[in-house]
Amino acid sequence: MSYVLERLLSEDLVAWEQLVSDYEMHTVALKVPRENSIESLHDFNIRANELYTRASFDFARARRNKDAIERFVENVLKDYYNGPNELARKAGGIQYARAFPAPDAWREPHVNLFDLEDRFRHYYYMMDSVISSLEAKAESRITNNSLLKLEQNLT
Numbered sequence: 001m002s003y004v005l006e007r008l009l010s011e012d013l014v015a016w017e018q019l020v021s022d023y024e025m026h027t028v029a030l031k032v033p034r035e036n037s038i039e040s041l042h043d044f045n046i047r048a049n050e051l052y053t054r055a056s057f058d059f060a061r062a063r064r065n066k067d068a069i070e071r072f073v074e075n076v077l078k079d080y081y082n083g084p085n086e087l088a089r090k091a092g093g094i095q096y097a098r099a100f101p102a103p104d105a106w107r108e109p110h111v112n113l114f115d116l117e118d119r120f121r122h123y124y125y126m127m128d129s130v131i132s133s134l135e136a137k138a139e140s141r142i143t144n145n146s147l148l149k150l151e152q153n154l155t
Contacts, residue, residue, distance in 0.1 A: 004068050006103045009111065011065065013119060019058060020126040026051055027133050032140040052134045059127040066124035069117045073097055076113060 030047060033040035076097045083089040099110040 002072065004072055005100075005111070006105070008065060008069055008072075008116060008120070009103065009106055016062075016119075016123050020123055020130075023051075023055055023058070023130045024126065027055075027130050027137075030134075030137060032137050048134060048138060052131075052138070055127065055130050055134060059124075059131050062120070062124040062127040065120045069113070069120045073113050073117050076100060 030044075030051060033044050077090075077093040083092045097113040100113050102108055102111045
């Protein structure tokens with residue numbers, strides 16, 4: 001049996017759902033300060049940096065999983081189909097991927113690779129959105145920091 005499939009199936013999907021939900025909540029709650037003070041920008045920088053650091057590592061895990069399941073599905077569709085013509089072979093590969101034999105440790109005898117792929121893509125795209133949003137907020141913070149320095153130079 002494939003180590004990749006075993007690794008993917010060992011991921012706690014409930015924990016992933018909670019993780020991306022928590023990141024979404026914390027990212028939305030992280031507001032770029034309207035008040036341009038050293039204290040408010042410093043506090044924002046610390047919170048944004050901590051969230052971004054954690055999100056970066058989880059995003060890397062999400063990307064690894066997404067890439068792995070996509071390669072796995074692609075290989076199953078290419079290598080594990082039989083049939084008298086191209087259409088029959090494609091249909092056979094799709095059916096095989098929908099009921100792929102699961103590792104012995106899995107709770108079911110088969111796993112739907114397309115469902116698994118959908119879940120890991122969801123986690124990847126959610127984490128991608130978190131990273132993009134945090135980067136946009138960091139850019140806004142840089143603008144606010146520049147305004148603060150300009151104000152200080154004018155006074």
